[in-house]
Amino acid sequence: NAGVTQTPKFRVLKTGQSMTLLCAQDMNHEYMYWYRQDPGMGLRLIHYSVGEGTTAKGEVPDGYNVSRLKKQNFLLGLESAAPSQTSVYFCASSLIQGVNTEAFFGQGTRLTVV
Amino acid sequence: GQQVMQIPQYQHVQEGEDFTTYCNSSTTLSNIQWYKQRPGGHPVFLIQLVKSGEVKKQKRLTFQFGEAKKNSSLHITATQTTDVGTYFCAGHDSGTYKYIFGTGTRLKVLA
Numbered sequence: 309n310a311g312v313t314q315t316p317k318f319r320v321l322k323t324g325q326s327m328t329l330l331c332a333q334d335m336n337h338e339y340m341y342w343y344r345q346d347p348g349m350g351l352r353l354i355h356y357s358v359g360e361g362t363t364a365k366g367e368v369p370d371g372y373n374v375s376r377l378k379k380q381n382f383l384l385g386l387e388s389a390a391p392s393q394t395s396v397y398f399c400a401s402s403l404i405q406g407v408n409t410e411a412f413f414g415q416g417t418r419l420t421v422v
Numbered sequence: 423g424q425q426v427m428q429i430p431q432y433q434h435v436q437e438g439e440d441f442t443t444y445c446n447s448s449t450t451l452s453n454i455q456w457y458k459q460r461p462g463g464h465p466v467f468l469i470q471l472v473k474s475g476e477v478k479k480q481k482r483l484t485f486q487f488g489e490a491k492k493n494s495s496l497h498i499t500a501t502q503t504t505d506v507g508t509y510f511c512a513g514h515d516s517g518t519y520k521y522i523f524g525t526g527t528r529l530k531v532l533a
Contacts, residue, residue: 339519341520341521343523348431348525349525350428350510350523350524350525350526351465351510351523351526352523353520353521353522353523356519356520358519364518366520367522398464398465400465400521402521404519409453409455409470409514409521410455410467410470411455411457411465411467411512411521412467413464413465413466414464415463415464416464
């Protein structure tokens, strides 16, 4: 049981390049989230999804797009990378059944935009 | 929008000393969760509090949810080097299913 898997783990992009980060979970969770983590700013929600085929904006959605074509996968896209998007990106998923709302995180993707 | 603040941002303690981090939300929370992130790692769920005034313990860790459900605290008794990491609180919005994380408190324990 792998849990939440993110690929790639590291990436260096040049300004203006595009890329897609993949998040896969094998726990049959409905809810999936993309966060970015920057020093002193905690975890900020970029986009999230409450089920297959649905997406919604979080706190800092600008410059990112997402898709949830399959329940187990949540993709985060950067169309034209900027240095301000240098960060560590975490994907999370949760079941949210009754009072059970624990979120499970992937190992993270460290992205540097030069 | 909803904001969750944590203080302090950093804390250095001598091994054996106690440690407390505080979490304050701008709005009433359905529940509050606490996560721990080891250096270089990812956040890992510790506990969830749901009821007003609730207190839960996990060995040396004591978690408390305020009466108004807008604040929470995590207290560690007699810290150990294994407690090193960043502790986050997270408010869960039962209407939108979003988790709003606090800014985190980074704990260093000096042996």
